[in-house]
Every structure is written in structure tokens, then in C-alpha cells.
Amino acid sequence: xxxxxxxxxxxxxxxxxxxxxxxxxxxxxxxxxxxxxxxxxxxxxxxxxxxxxxxxxxxxxxxxxxxxxxxxxxxxxxxxxxxxxxxxxxxxxxxxxxxxxxxxxxxxxxxxxxxxxxxxxxxxxxxxxx
Amino acid sequence: xxxxxxxxxxxxxxxxxxxxxxxxxxxxxxxxxxxxxxxxxxxxxxxxxxxxxxxxxxxxxxxxxxxxxxxxxxxxxxxxxxxxxxxxxxxxxxxxxxxxxxxxxxxxxxxxxxxxxxxxxxxxxxxxxx
DNA sequence: CGGGATCCAAAAGGATACTG
DNA sequence: CAGTATCCTTTTGGATCCCG
Numbered sequence: 001x002x003x004x005x006x007x008x009x010x011x012x013x014x015x016x017x018x019x020x021x022x023x024x025x026x027x028x029x030x031x032x033x034x035x036x037x038x039x040x041x042x043x044x045x046x047x048x049x050x051x052x053x054x055x056x057x058x059x060x061x062x063x064x065x066x067x068x069x070x071x072x073x074x075x076x077x078x079x080x081x082x083x084x085x086x087x088x089x090x091x092x093x094x095x096x097x098x099x100x101x102x103x104x105x106x107x108x109x110x111x112x113x114x115x116x117x118x119x120x121x122x123x124x125x126x127x128x129x130x
Numbered sequence: 131x132x133x134x135x136x137x138x139x140x141x142x143x144x145x146x147x148x149x150x151x152x153x154x155x156x157x158x159x160x161x162x163x164x165x166x167x168x169x170x171x172x173x174x175x176x177x178x179x180x181x182x183x184x185x186x187x188x189x190x191x192x193x194x195x196x197x198x199x200x201x202x203x204x205x206x207x208x209x210x211x212x213x214x215x216x217x218x219x220x221x222x223x224x225x226x227x228x229x230x231x232x233x234x235x236x237x238x239x240x241x242x243x244x245x246x247x248x249x250x251x252x253x254x255x256x257x258x259x260x
Numbered sequence: 261c262g263g264g265a266t267c268c269a270a271a272a273g274g275a276t277a278c279t280g
Numbered sequence: 281c282a283g284t285a286t287c288c289t290t291t292t293g294g295a296t297c298c299c300g
Contacts (some may be wrong), residue, residue, distance in 0.1 A: 138291085
């Protein structure tokens with residue numbers, strides 16, 4: 001190796017980055033995480049979700065639920081009653097996501113200050129010149 | 131509490147989901163993670179990144195680098211030489227992201243099979259009817 | 261109640277030509 | 281070499297109305 005620190009890098013990057021992409025592609029949507037958390041401890045009805053997740057539109061709730069169901073992260077149970085009743089429940093796989101997500105949340109809480117400071121600095125530095 | 135399992139839920143969801151959103155908003159882009167990983171162990175030049183991150187366009191490389199720099203996740207160092215030379219290096223804050231990200235990657239690797247199985251099943255179940 | 265169908269706005273991303 | 285500028289396509293998300 002004559003060219004400095006180009007060792008593990010390229011392959012290792014792909015091996016880590018690629019699975020991460022897969023996760024983000026499924027839970028990176030604007031509402032996915034909230035739904036995963038909301039359905040974690042038991043069956044929740046459609047309308048309950050709509051009320052509990054502030055700002056979500058009917059369309060996005062349906063769409064996100066469908067995608068999560070397709071990926072096996074939640075289970076949809078329909079009761080043939082009238083009026084209709086549908087319950088959504090997070091799966092085990094989905095619950096196993098909580099720890100990893102909590103780590104991310106930790107990082108975010110620890111570095112909130114850092115990030116907004118960095119931003120302020122950057123934005124100020126790039127308003128003078130240009 | 132007379133109405134069943136509505137305990138921690140709503141506030142707790144927000145307290146966890148909100149920081150997670152913050153992280154995803156910064157590293158959820160299509161190329162962010164790869165750049166974070168690639169710049170982790172030392173200075174990398176623009177063209178090196180362009181070569182090592184397969185499929186990235188000049189535009190997106192620049193854009194993503196700017197955003198990461200703005201958030202304090204990488205540092206940009208310009209050498210006033212000719213031809214120009216610019217190096218990008220991940221910051222400590224950025225390196226602290228690796229562990230959380232690795233957990234996510236673990237989850238993805240463990241559940242890859244589960245997910246594609248769930249998809250296959252779902253897609254098949256929804257091709258018959260409709 | 262729990263959606264599906266439709267239409268629209270905004271954001272993200274890609275291709276590529278040009279430049280200090 | 282390391283970008284910027286411009287144009288275009290795709291994706292994502294929101295607003296509604298309708299329907300069993």
C-alpha cells in the first residue's frame with residue numbers, strides 16, 4: 001500500500017451504507033417512525049392514529065400504513081362490523097427497531113446544540129461574501 | 131387510567147420521533163451516509179469522493195457536501211494551489227454517528243429476509259384480487 | 261369508519277455545459 | 281480540480297371528493 005490511508009474503506013463503506021439505505025428507504029418517510037412507535041404497544045385504530053399523529057393527512061396515513069404493512073412492520077386486522085373497524089399492530093421486527101432508533105435519537109439530543117451552532121456560523125460566514 | 135393502554139404513549143412518541151426526524155432530515159439524503167463514512171478516517175478530495183461513490187452526480191456531491199458542512203458534520207479545507215485542491219474530513223460529531231448507524235445496519239441485515247418475504251407475500255396477495 | 265381515486269405543489273435528484 | 285448554473289424528471293406529500 002503506497003498511497004496512504006486507503007485500506008478498508010471502499011468495500012466497508014458499501015457494506016455499511018447499503019443496509020442503512022435499506023432502513024432509511026422504509027422508515028425515512030415523514031410519518032413512518034411515528035406510526036411505528038404508535039403501533040408498538042398494541043392494536044390502534046385508523047382514526048386513533050389520525051388523531052394522535054398531528055398534521056398527517058388521510059392519504060399519507062393510508063399510504064404509510066400500506067408500505068409498513070407490505071414490509072412486514074405492522075399487521076392490519078379488519079373486523080367485518082358496521083361501521084368497519086381496522087386495527088394496526090407493530091410486529092416483533094418493528095419493535096426491534098426501537099433500540100437502534102433510540103440510539104439515533106440520543107445522538108440527536110446530544111448534538112442539537114452543536115448542529116444549530118454550526119449552522120448559525122455557516123450561514124453567517126456565507127452571508128457576507130458570495 | 132380507565133381507558134386501557136393509553137399511558138406513556140403520545141408524549142413519549144413525540145419525544146422519540148422528533149429527534150429521529152432531525153437525524154433523518156440531515157442524513158436521510160440519498161448520498162449523505164456514504165459521504166459521512168468516506169470522510170470518516172481522514173481528508174478526502176472532491177474527485178476522490180466522486181470516484182469512490184459510484185453513481186453520484188457532480189451536483190449532488192456538491193450539494194450534499196455543503197449540507198453536511200453546514201451542519202458541522204464535515205470540514206472543508208481549501209488549498210490555494212493551482213490546480214485547486216479541496217479536502218473534506220468528517221468531524222467528531224459525525225464519527226459519533228457510526229455506532230448508531232451500525233445498529234441500524236445490523237437490524238437491516240438481520241431482517242432482510244423477513245422483509246422481502248413479507249413483500250413477496252403482500253404483493254402476491256394483492257395481485258389476485260383488486 | 262376506513263379508505264380509494266384524482267389532482268396539484270414542492271422537494272429531491274440527475275445530466276451536462278461552463279468556469280476560475 | 282472543484283465546483284456553479286441551468287434544465288429536466290421523479291418522488292413525495294398535501295387537499296379533496298367520493299364510496300362501501
